[in-house]
Amino acid sequence: MVTKKRGLGKGLAALIPDEPITDLFSEKSEDESIINIEIDLIEPNQRQPRQEFEKKSLEELKNSIIQYGIIQPIVVRKKENKYEIIAGERRWRAAKEAKLQEIPCIIKEVSDKDAMKLALIENIQREDLNPIEEAYAFKGLLEDYNLTQEELGKAIGKSRSYIANSIRLLNLDDKILEYIAEGKLSSGHGRALLSIDDKEEQLRFAESIMNDKINVRETEKIAKNKAKKKSRGKTIKTDPFVKEIEENLMSALGTKVKLISKKGGGKIEIEFYSEEDLERILDIITN
Secondary structure, three states: OEEEEEEOOOOHHHHOOOHHHHHHOOOOOOOOEEEEEEHHHEEOOOOOOOOOOOHHHHHHHHHHHHHHOOOOOEEEEEEOOEEEEEEOHHHHHHHHHOOOOEEEEEEOOOOHHHHHHHHHHHHHHOOOOOHHHHHHHHHHHHHHOOOOHHHHHHHHOOOHHHHHHHHHHHHOOHHHHHHHHOOOOOHHHHHHHOOOOOHHHHHHHHHHHHHHOOOHHHHHHHHHHHHHHHHOOOEOOOOHHHHHHHHHHHHHHOOOEEEEEEOOEEEEEEOOOOHHHHHHHHHHHHO
8 A cells, every 4th residue: 555645855866865866866956755565565676785784773763753753764666566666775674673564655767877876875875785785786886887986986976086995895705795795894905915916824913913902004014015026026127128118117107117927927017096096097097
């Protein structure tokens, strides 16, 4: 059963006030309606970026709903004979726990791409995603919808370097990803660990960080020293050809560049000294 309730007033932007949301929809009613929908007709979005819902927080929200009802509607879209949640899954879960029969909703007509963007924006603005959920959500949007990091950044109000650094975390050992998702390590620790190529050594050091309570700054220093020791003896003997490549790259990028040899290949190291410096280098490379 669907019951019309009352006008929303300022529309969707009043629910999640942030400029990027207005970019998702070119047409928007000034007075969108709130509709009561049977809770059993609503189902979660399988592409919801948030995977973990804290039990204590859900319990507190359930008790609040029992006492005061649902103050803020959830956002859904029609999907066959049911409704799929775009934003507000936590409220829907708590409402089910509170044994509500209906829940106030706003129905939006949006594409899969925009539905995922909106779900991601809501979670980011409410700081509900752990760093790994966020990284997977970014990766999914980029790959599934052929977005650039710059386009995604504009849509969700984040810098391109923030998105790039977030996705880089997914290169860590799976166990370290678990530690970050659980809050045992920070994303700063994770980024520092990325300088260590060997996954087993990454994990050993990650466990030392937790056991010894090593802060991010110290982690960066230790990881850098470990990486330097590993790379000694691997730098190719500089010949005129290699030297010319390095110099051309340094001239183009405006930073230090080194070619390092490995069996059957090698890698190029590009140094940057701040987030702004990284963005500058990325601009040069992508453009």
